[in-house]
Amino acid sequence: xxxxxxxxxxxxxxxxxxxxxxxxxxRRLVQLRPQDEFLFCFDRPFLDQYIYGSNVSGKxxxxxxxxxxxxxxxxxxxxxxxxxxxxxxxxxxxxxHLPLRSKVPTLLTVHDxxxxxxxxxxxxxxxxxxxxxxxxxxxxxxxxxxxxQYTKTDILDKIPEVEKEIHVIPNGKPQSWEPLSGDEKDIAxxxxxxxxxxxxxxxxxxxxxxxLGTIEAFNLFKEKYKTEHELLIIGRMAWQSSxxxxxISQSPYKTCIHMMGFQPNESVREILGASDALLFLSFxxxxxxxxxxxxxxxxxxxxxxxxxxxxxxxxxxIPVDPNDxxxxxxxxxxxxxxxxRRKFSLEAKARLEKYDWDQSARQVSNLIDQYxx
Numbered sequence: 001x002x003x004x005x006x007x008x009x010x011x012x013x014x015x016x017x018x019x020x021x022x023x024x025x026x027r028r029l030v031q032l033r034p035q036d037e038f039l040f041c042f043d044r045p046f047l048d049q050y051i052y053g054s055n056v057s058g059k060x061x062x063x064x065x066x067x068x069x070x071x072x073x074x075x076x077x078x079x080x081x082x083x084x085x086x087x088x089x090x091x092x093x094x095x096x097h098l099p100l101r102s103k104v105p106t107l108l109t110v111h112d113x114x115x116x117x118x119x120x121x122x123x124x125x126x127x128x129x130x131x132x133x134x135x136x137x138x139x140x141x142x143x144x145x146x147x148x149q150y151t152k153t154d155i156l157d158k159i160p161e162v163e164k165e166i167h168v169i170p171n172g173k174p175q176s177w178e179p180l181s182g183d184e185k186d187i188a189x190x191x192x193x194x195x196x197x198x199x200x201x202x203x204x205x206x207x208x209x210x211x212l213g214t215i216e217a218f219n220l221f222k223e224k225y226k227t228e229h230e231l232l233i234i235g236r237m238a239w240q241s242s243x244x245x246x247x248i249s250q251s252p253y254k255t256c257i258h259m260m261g262f263q264p265n266e267s268v269r270e271i272l273g274a275s276d277a278l279l280f281l282s283f284x285x286x287x288x289x290x291x292x293x294x295x296x297x298x299x300x301x302x303x304x305x306x307x308x309x310x311x312x313x314x315x316x317x318i319p320v321d322p323n324d325x326x327x328x329x330x331x332x333x334x335x336x337x338x339x340x341r342r343k344f345s346l347e348a349k350a351r352l353e354k355y356d357w358d359q360s361a362r363q364v365s366n367l368i369d370q371y372x373x
Contacts, residue, residue: 001033001035001036001037001089001090001368001372001373002036002037002039002086002087002088002089002090003029003033003036003037003038003039003088003089003090003091003092003368004038004039004040004041004082004083004086004088004090004091004092004104005022005026005038005039005040005041005091005092005093006022006041006091006092006093006094006095006097006098007022007026007040007041007042007046007050007058008041008042008043008065008074008095009022009095010022010023010040010042010046010047010050011042011044011046011047012047013047013264014262014264014265016204017111017204017289018094018095018111020171020289021094021109021111021147021171022094022095023050024171024172024357024360024361025094025169025357025360025361025364026038026040026052026092026094027052028357028358028361028362029092029361029364029365030052030053030055030056031052031053032361032362032365033055033365033368034053034055035055036055037055037057038053038055038056038057039056039057039058039059039082039086039088040056040057040058040059041059041061041079041082042058042059042060042061043060043061043062043063043064043065043066043074044060044064045060046058046060059082061074061078061079061082062078063078067125068125068126068128068129069125071097071129072129072133075097075098075099075100076099076100076101077101079099079102080099080101080102080104083099083102083104084102084103084104088104089104089105089372090104090105090106090107090368090372091104091105091106091107092106092107092364093106093107093108093109094109095109095111096108096109096110096111096134096137096138097133097137098137098140098141100133100136100137100140105142105143105371105372106140106141106142106143107141107142107143107145107364107367107368107371107372108137108138108141108143108144108145109144109145109146109147109169110138110144110145110146110147110151110155110286111146111147111151111286111287112147112151112154112284112285112286112287112307112308113134113151113154113155113158113286114208114284114286115127115130115131115134116130116131116154116158117284118207118208118283118284119131121206121207121208121239121240123239135158135159138155138159138162139159139161139162141164142164142371142372143164143167143367143371144162144164144165144166144167145166145167145168145169145363145364145367146166146167146168146169146286147168147169147170147171147286147287147308148168148170148286148287148308148311148312149168149308149311150286150307150308150311151168151286151287151308152166152168167363167367169360169363169364170287170312170354170355170360171287171289171292171355171357171360172292172355172356172357172358172359172360173292173293173295173296173352173355173356173357174265174269174292174293174296175356175357177269177273177293177296177297178297179273179296179297179298180269180270180273180274180297184270184273184274185273185274188270188271188273188274189274191270192232192260192270192271192274193230193232193258193274196228196229196230197227197228197229197230197276198229198230198231198232198274198275198276199218199229199230199231199232199275199276199277199278199279199302199332200231200232200233200234200271200272200275200278200279201214201231201232201233201234201235201278201279201280201281202234202235202268202272202278202280202290202293202294203234203235203280203282203290204235204236204237204238205233205235205236205237205238205241205244206238206239206240206241207240207283208282208283208284208285209235209282209283210281210282210283210304210322211233211244211247212243212244212247213281213322213323213325213328214231214233214279214281214328215231215244215247215248215251215257216247216325217279217281217325217326217328217329217332218231218251218253218256218257218279218329218332219251219252219253220325220326220328220329221328221329221332221333222252222253222256223252224329224333225333229256229276230256230257230258231256231257231258231279232258232260232271232275233257233258233259233260234260234261234262234263234268234271234272235260235261235262236261236262237261244259245259268293269297272290272293272294272297272299273297273298273299275299276299276300276335276336277294277299277300277301277302277317277332277335277336278290278291278293278294278299278300278301278302278303278317279302279303279328279332280294280301280302280303280304280309281302281303281304281320281322281328282304282306282307282309282322283304283306283307283322284306284307285304285306285307285308285309286307286308287308287312288303288308288309288312288313291303291309291312291313291316291317292312292352292355295313295316295348295349295351295352296348296352298345298348300316300317300318300335300340300341300344300345300348301313301316301317301318301335301344302317302318302320302328302331302332302335303317303318303319303320304319304320304321304322305319305320305321305322306322312351312355313351314347314351315343315344315347316344316347316348316351317335317344318331318334318335
């Protein structure tokens with residue numbers, strides 16, 4: 001079988017979100033299907049590390065598609081000819097885009113429909129593109145996968161004319177990560193917070209992540225409980241992030257709040273693993289990968305009770321209304337109690353069994369056999 005893959009997001013050495021999902025699934029898929037031939041379709045020069053086996057060829061297809069007009073050009077005017085000439089049997093796309101003009105059947109993964117819930121937080125050109133084309137992409141795809149039951153339900157609610165089955169294939173835990181030892185925690189505390197205990201939040205900085213609410217909850221926690229805790233905010237600045245910097249500058253505890261920027265995986269493991277809890281108060285997520293990362297490191301959660309997050313976290317932390325900063329502050333206090341932490345640790349170990357990249361890749365491979373062989 002000849003399998004073409006949308007590899008646009010596989011660039012650079014540090015992958016996030018959809019790019020990480022694309023990487024983890026496809027590198028396993030290549031190994032699971034050595035008899036098949038893969039064509040990875042990039043839109044810029046790529047690193048050899050993303051050619052996962054001898055049965056993979058990489059092709060750079062211009063233009064670099066980083067804007068709605070160029071998305072349309074790449075998917076509708078350039079990619080269909082490539083797929084036709086290569087005689088692809090199936091096209092796999094894990095970023096919810098596909099070529100409407102192509103006759104090659106597609107397996108499409110949808111991570112979320114955030115644009116439909118928070119349209120004002122998406123640039124106008126991107127919002128217009130998503131509103132017009134994402135429903136068309138979903139209706140055209142021969143096979144649809146979603147990363148969570150919440151996203152599956154959301155698709156059926158927002159695009160009710162979708163009649164085909166939607167298969168839930170979730171993200172996996174970071175298998176190489178282990179909880180920090182006592183000595184590792186001591187070293188990490190000295191390195192990242194001058195030895196003081198801290199909470200952390202993880203993810204790119206934009207309004208849906210509710211960093212403003214997280215800062216306010218931290219302010220209330222500090223005011224009431226007078227601890228030495230600090231707040232470390234890990235993530236790149238995405239969009240509409242200037243209010244976060246303003247909130248920090250106006251906080252009475254501004255010297256205790258630290259913007260860490262984007263961090264490589266090993267640094268994320270150190271910071272998250274040494275924290276007293278992950279604060280993940282997002283208004284909306286299609287999945288919530290940082291929850292798995294924290295659970296893998298045996299770090300308890302204070303998390304939003306919205307969208308997919310209760311589905312992923314379950315009883316491995318304390319769910320709160322993301323608009324209720326006082327409740328979040330109380331949860332931050334409760335999560336420091338040893339008996340509660342032990343309870344969350346046991347629950348996390350059980351939940352992590354559900355989230356395995358090898359299992360998810362096998363599910364994708366089985367769908368290929370079921371629908372395209």
